[in-house]
Amino acid sequence: MTSVPALPEGISLIHNTAGKAFVQVEHPSVTARIALEGAHLVSCIPSGQADLLWMSPSDPQAPGGVLRGGVPLCWPWFGNTRTGPAHGIARRSLWQLTGAERDEQSVRLKLELPAATQKAALPEASWALSLELRLGASLQMTLTSRNTGQGPQLLSQALHSYLPVAEITKVRVTGLDGATYLDQLTSSHQVQQGDLTIEREVDRIYLQHSQPIQLSDGQRTLEICRSGSASVVLWNPWQDKARKLDNFPADGYRTMLCIEAANAAADARTLQPGEEHTLSCSIRQI
Structure with a gap:
């Protein structure tokens, strides 16, 4: 935080009532909030629209805990593929805000995970x-x-985006037809036939896929575009698992679906010394 000498108008550092630190964005085109723990985007509300992200209403958003909703950062591993905390260390670590700019259309923020923080967790x-x-x-x-x-x-990762829906049983996901996916519930590979509808627990990694995806719930449509990603994760815990999740309401599964830009499973990357990889995702209402 101290590396940013001054913040532009409409960008501030705040604490919620529980004491957790956030970057708050108030701009004519958008209102947003990012937790410094985990560089975790919890809300992004474009002007005149509903929030692009889902956040659990039962999460206290307290210091020291991972958040349920928004966009957790899974890094440098996805899931439980290595020894250590599920989904890696990034979402459990304190990041630094190192850049903040605004223009008439948008706000741009840059956050970095300090090398010393990484070394302490992953020596x-x-x-x-x-x-x-x-x-x-x-x-x-x-x-x-x-x-x-x-x-x-080795690097596997995901931008674990929780997206809001009016009612999960009315959801239709397009853009996946013909894609092969790993069903993590059955450890089998399947091929998507037509649009995806959600009627039960879903935990899938679609592979060799990079096309835009549309999420429609009968009230609005969100488009998810990715780059640096040949895998995308779709997840909904459904009723039984929802009851077992921390900071997740029993009926929370009805109003969310995770669609995650990823480098997961066979899409994990090996980076050589000095090599760089960028994983990007955009979400917009269309």
Whole structure:
């Protein structure tokens, strides 16, 4: 935080009633909030629209805990593919706001995960990691990893976006027809036939896929576009698992669907020393 000498008008550092630190954005085109713990975007509301993100109403958003909703950053591993906390260290670490700009259309923020923080959590690894956000009529997220070590390093990751829907059983997801996916509930590979509707628990990694995806719920349509990603994760816990999740209402599964730009499963990347990889995602109402 101290690396930013002055913040533009409409960008401030605040604490909620629980004491958690956030970057608050108030701009004519957008209102947004980002937790410094995890560089976790919890809200992005373009002017005249509903929030582009879903956040659990039962999450106290207290310091020291991971948040349920918004956009958790899964890095440098996705899921439980390595020893350590689920989905890696990025969403559990304190980031620094290192850049903030605004113009008439949008706000741009840059956050970095300090090298010392990484070294304390992953002493065998060496990365430079930054997140850039462009907030306006649409949401654009860019997560950049550079291998600063002496040897190759494996990277799997996701921008774990929770998206709001009016009613999950009325949802239709287009843009996945013909794509092969790994069904993580059955450990089997399947091929998507037509549009996706949600009638039960879903936990899938679609592979070799990079096309835009549209999420419609009968009231609005969101478009999700990705780059640096050949895998996309779709997740809804459904009724039974929802009851077991921390800070998640029993009926929360009815109003959310995760569509996550990822480098997961076979799409994990090995970066050589000095090599950089950028994972990007944009979300907009169409």
